[in-house]
Amino acid sequence: MLRSCQFATVTGALLFVALCPLSASAQVKITPVLEGLDNPSGLCIHGKTGHLFVATHPAVLRVAPTSPAKKFVEVDAFKTDIYGKGPKYDIGPLGVALLGEEHLIVGDGSLQDAEELVRVFKIGANPPTTPTAADNAAFKLGPIGPGDASAKGEGNFYAIAVGPKAFYVTSNGDDTKGWILKCDIKDGKPGKLEPFIATKPLVNVDAPVGITLSPDGKQLVVGQMGEVNIAGDSLLCFYNPDDGKLLKSHATGLNDIAGLAYSPKTGKLYAVDYSWVEPKNGGLFRLDITADGVKAVKIAGLDKPTALAFDKEGNLYVTVFGTVPEGSSALAGSLVKIAAGL
Template sequence: MMTARRGFFLALAAGTAIVALTADHADAQNQKKAGGPRPFARNLDNPTGIVVHPETGHVFVAERRGIVRFFKKEDGKRGRAMQVNRFPTDIYGKGPKYEIGPLGVAFLGSDHLVVGDGSRPDGEELVLVYNIEAEAPEKPARANSAAYKLGPIAPGDDSAKGEGNFYGVVVTDDGIFITANGDDTKGWILRAGVDGGKPGELKPFIATKQAVEVDAPCGITTNSDGDLVVGQMGEISLPGDSLLTVYDAKTGKLKSSMETGLNDIVGLAYSPATGKLYAVDFSWIDTTKGGLFELTVEGDEVSTRKIAELDKPTAMAFDANGNLYVTVVGTAEEGGKGKPGKVLRFGKRAL
């Protein structure tokens, strides 16, 4: 999510809209019949991050109130438990305002959860690493109980304004990598090395704005070569400016930068079943155009196929079987109870 400093662009259209049945809409209807999207979890408050445990299959979601774990109970029903809570919160946006706590999530091994912070002012936010057990906790841990606290990246030579808004997190053999949106002039990807399972100091690694002249790195994943694959979101007031970029994870060297035609890429993931690359586009300028897309790279060009229309998607993660989970902020229904945020599940046949 973006800070109040950067703001939100709210597009309002007057009059009566006539909605045509487009090819994209037809594709969305067909894939729904094939196995998705179906609600996996409801009543989430501005969910922004998601990850699936590689061994247990438990789904961990970052939302305003903390980290929520979803799991299968002994009776086969789905259980829900708060894993970590008591995060502070921050308010983002102009016009529509969103209250945000933690942002991106990833696993370091099987027993540590890495959480990118969004709940404090830029220059004070941390990357927090929590011990987790195989089973859901009876009581949640508190936000300040992290086993490791990485950062902050305070104002200084590397970042004039200090870093924050740690949106995307990915863990590789080369370390922990985090996309940050505190300083628009640099657009940092941060890195913390890992030695013996213990994370090291958090440092600025790649100044993406200087490399590609587009700001706001958000979604991040890795390809089969171990490279960092990053969705450069760009300006929220400009349509179609999101880039798909690839960096060497060891050196930070830019290997490729490709236009996608999408508005605001906030999440990226490769299917473990097919190897295909997918993105979620929040589309700040017109959220009715947001959704899930398949990205196909041929040479130095990217083509996109819209799989589903989604209501303000924010993050995505696959399970080991190739099923996809996507977090959406959603829109509150008049008179509705609970929070509008959801996790949607796409069966692998739907992709």
């Protein structure tokens, strides 16, 4: 369970990471915002307040990006599941996204497949005095049990992209399908959560994880993670968000795309690569789409990054699992910031 602290202060110097490989002389400055987080896996930013919502193993946190940052517990009392091949991690809530200004969508990873839900919570402009319990969601969507669409049912709702008419959720339940789920929005309220795109039969690679919408809203952009024990198999895929048709798919050479986001200032697309097979090769990448496909340009090395989000000023925030030193019980997760300019 989370410790009962309301505020967190980050200590330590700024980290400097060389920009590579295109401009080895340039640098991006990575600033720690929060440290000691428990497996942070999801991230979104409220457009009006600027508050960050961070999914961690036991709870969803709200972070006021002041200096120092202030941390509050927004939603708690999630159960725990275990995820991973090789290293195994305790997980709870996974993906988070805003539905308008007053609702927070949370994709679950804390239960078993066929039991997990996508929950939508009412939120205020200010942090709650008492955290909302996971079971007290305003809307509970799912579960999606075994059936014709999914042999064993769906679960591990990794990431969420919200459009004007629907939101979309990546799911890892039936590995032969690799479902992206869809929930229509009517009058600001969510409808039924349903299987929408079976990605595996279309692209022959498993595990849709990172997801976003193109700046014009005409393309649903998906990072197909692939197998965690195979290097370089992640794809960048584009779908029609209305009918689910595959528009194009590109190899990236990345190991495990975990998150995607477009810069609101430059329109450039960025990804984080968790890189299970070789963590030192993971980090933040810019994905340049050319006539020949996709060129992945490494911006910064990060130790098992999981999600990313830009604020309206163009500052980029990234959640990072990190590595616990051998013999230590410390929490290695962090939230870091790269100032506007990407």
